Amino acid sequence: MRKPSAILMLTLALMFAAISAPRYKAFAEEIGAFKDTAGHWAESEIREAVKAGYVSGYEDGTFKPERSVLRLEYLVMLVKLMQYPVAPAANAGAWYDSYVDTAKDLNLVPEGMPAEAWKERLTRSEMLRMAYGLTYPEEASPAESDINEWARAESLLNGGEGGVSGLEQTATRAQTVVFLERLRKLRSG
Numbered sequence: 001m002r003k004p005s006a007i008l009m010l011t012l013a014l015m016f017a018a019i020s021a022p023r024y025k026a027f028a029e030e031i032g033a034f035k036d037t038a039g040h041w042a043e044s045e046i047r048e049a050v051k052a053g054y055v056s057g058y059e060d061g062t063f064k065p066e067r068s069v070l071r072l073e074y075l076v077m078l079v080k081l082m083q084y085p086v087a088p089a090a091n092a093g094a095w096y097d098s099y100v101d102t103a104k105d106l107n108l109v110p111e112g113m114p115a116e117a118w119k120e121r122l123t124r125s126e127m128l129r130m131a132y133g134l135t136y137p138e139e140a141s142p143a144e145s146d147i148n149e150w151a152r153a154e155s156l157l158n159g160g161e162g163g164v165s166g167l168e169q170t171a172t173r174a175q176t177v178v179f180l181e182r183l184r185k186l187r188s189g
Contacts, residue, residue, distance in 0.1 A: 033047065034046070034057050034061060034062050034063040035060075035061045035062050036062045036063055036064065036065065037063050037065055040065050040174065041174070042065055042174035042175075042177060042178050045174075045177050045178045045181040046063055046065065046174065046177050048181055049177045049180060049181055052081070052184065053080065054077050054078075054080035054081040054180070055077055055080075055173075055177055055180075063173065064173060065172065065173050065174035065177075066172050066173070066174060067172060067173050068121045068122070068170045068171070068172060068173075069121070069122045069127075069170075069171050069172065069173055069176045070118070070119055070120065070121060070122060071117065071118050071119070071120055071121075071122045071126065072096050072099075072100075072118040072119060073122070074122045074126075074127060074130070074171070074176060075096075075099055075100065075103050075108070075109070075118070075130070076096060076099045077176065077177075077180060078103075078108070078130060078131065078134070078180070079099050079102050079103060081180055081183070081184060082134060082187075084102055084106065085102075086098045086099060086102050087101070087102070096118070100118065103130075106133070106134065106137070107133060107137065107140075108130050108133050108134065109130075121170045121171075122170065122171045122176070123167065123168055123169065123170060123171065124157060124166055124167045124168070124169055124170075124171050124175070125144075125167035125168060127171050127176060127179060128147050128148070128150075128151050128156070128157065128167070129142075129147055131156070131179070131180075131183055132146075132147045132150060132151075135150075135183075135187075136150075148167070154182070154186055155182065156179055156182050156183060156186070157179060
């Protein structure tokens with residue numbers, strides 16, 4: 001009797017991985033556990049965010065908590081978190097166009113923001129500004145100091161002495177989820 005060839009074994013292993021990856025992803029998202037979040041400082045918030053349905057992991061069963069967040073990704077998370085109705089996009093384009101249209105309707109984004117700007121990394125300052133706009137929609141152009149004071153007073157972001165630091169730093173997926181979980185709890189009373 002012949003032994004299985006290495007090529008056959010490799011083929012079977014790849015087929016198993018391809019079949020099981022989506023199942024693992026679905027299971028990981030169901031319980032909010034990912035290969036790369038066990039013991040992570042934001043593990044519990046990531047679980048809660050996944051259960052709340054406004055963030056998800058990747059096909060390979062990871063969450064990538066230290067990966068930078070794009071403005072577009074944050075916008076989608078924020079709109080989903082706040083459960084705003086998302087109408088189909090006016091122009092059939094990218095999958096995210098309906099979220100951008102919703103954000104524009106809510107005055108969360110500056111007028112005339114070019115499409116390519118949505119694919120840039122999100123700063124912590126931008127994260128705060130958009131969330132502040134949802135919380136206080138009547139304020140057309142709030143001062144940065146008002147936004148920072150709000151974030152400090154509500155403990156939405158950790159910061160340095162008497163304020164919020166690192167605002168020009170790029171936000172990671174973990175930082176974004178922790179911020180949004182704090183915002184969700186604040187809004188729910």
